[in-house]
Amino acid sequence: MGNDVFEKNGENSKHISGIYNYCDRWCERCPFTSRCLNFEMSEEKFDDPQSRDLNNEAFWEKLGETLHETLTML
Numbered sequence: 001m002g003n004d005v006f007e008k009n010g011e012n013s014k015h016i017s018g019i020y021n022y023c024d025r026w027c028e029r030c031p032f033t034s035r036c037l038n039f040e041m042s043e044e045k046f047d048d049p050q051s052r053d054l055n056n057e058a059f060w061e062k063l064g065e066t067l068h069e070t071l072t073m074l
């Protein structure tokens with residue numbers, strides 16, 4: 001994952017550009033999950049229960065990967 005995700009998103013018209021910049025990140029109650037790139041990426045990245053558990057090393061590894069990818073894009 002990285003810049004290619006955003007480039008691919010440009011080709012994918014189902015996503016609403018930048019919608020995640022104007023939300024409260026309460027995805028469980030959001031009617032736009034099917035049109036949000038941030039939600040889709042989160043579901044892919046944190047796709048198993050271990051990666052969603054703060055007390056599990058898998059969560060911190062995934063978070064570290066995400067931060068690294070963010071720094072690469074900056």
Ligand code: SF4
Nearest residue numbers: 023026027030036039
């Ligand atoms: S799905 Fe989540 S991140 Fe995307 S717009 Fe809705 S609340 Fe924000």
